[in-house]
Amino acid sequence: MTYFEDVQSGETADLGSFTFTPESIRAFAVRFDPQPFHLDEEAAKASHYGGLIASGWHVAAIWMRLMVGHWNRLAAEARITGHPVAQLGPSPGFRDMLWLQPVRAGDTLRYVWEATGRRSSASRPGWGIVTMRNRAFNQADVPVFQFDGAVFWQARPA
Numbered sequence: 001m002t003y004f005e006d007v008q009s010g011e012t013a014d015l016g017s018f019t020f021t022p023e024s025i026r027a028f029a030v031r032f033d034p035q036p037f038h039l040d041e042e043a044a045k046a047s048h049y050g051g052l053i054a055s056g057w058h059v060a061a062i063w064m065r066l067m068v069g070h071w072n073r074l075a076a077e078a079r080i081t082g083h084p085v086a087q088l089g090p091s092p093g094f095r096d097m098l099w100l101q102p103v104r105a106g107d108t109l110r111y112v113w114e115a116t117g118r119r120s121s122a123s124r125p126g127w128g129i130v131t132m133r134n135r136a137f138n139q140a141d142v143p144v145f146q147f148d149g150a151v152f153w154q155a156r157p158a
Contacts, residue, residue, distance in 0.1 A: 003086045003156040004128035007115050015066040015111040020054045022105040028058040054103040059145045063134060066111050089127060089152030097147035101138070109136040109144060116148070120155075127152050 022041070029038030033055035036043035044052040075085045103109065117131040130153045136145040 003084075004118060004120075004130065004153040005156050007118050007130050007153065009115055009117055011115040013070060013113045015063070015070045015113055017108050017110045018062045018066065019108040020058070020103055020105060022052055025052055025054045025058065025105055028061070029055055033057055049102050052105045054105075054107075056099040056145070059099065059103050059109065059136060060097070060147075062109070063111050063136065063145070067113065067134075070113075086156075087154040089124075089154070091149055091151045092129065094147050094149045099145055101142060101144040103138070103144055107144075108139045110138075111136045118153075121152065124152060126155050126157070128155055129153070 026039055029035065035055070037047040037049050037053055038044075038055050038058075041052050044050075071088060078085045112135050114133045114135075115130055116133050118128050121127045121129055129150050131148065131150045133148050134146060135143055138144050
């Protein structure tokens with residue numbers, strides 16, 4: 001895991017992919033977003049979506065799961081090879097979250113992270129803030145989800 005100073009704008013990472021099944025769509029919807037077009041295939045067919053779709057919050061939650069898994073894998077690899085592991089801190093927030101296309105049952109999304117900038121933190125010595133664009137593409141490589149975010153990132157120890 002690189003330190004704050006090592007992160008370069010334009011740097012990208014493939015976070016992984018996830019296939020949205022009818023079962024996973026309904027299970028998420030039952031707990032967190034119980035709208036008919038997420039729960040019931042017949043009701044979804046009658047909606048303006050014309051079929052069952054995943055909740056946007058489900059799409060976003062999968063991003064979080066894959067992002068954490070990606071960083072955990074990088075940290076484990078660094079530890080195995082004896083390299084230092086930079087810490088990630090909290091996120092000061094997200095903006096411009098967009099659900100660009102419906103995610104349908106059977107769609108497999110590929111999630112990608114791209115560093116868009118960085119600046120030293122004025123409030124937390126030893127830390128910087130990395131800004132990023134996060135996106136998901138379906139199996140036809142059509143963008144279906146994106147947002148800009150930021151995360152506190154540990155600087156190299158002095």
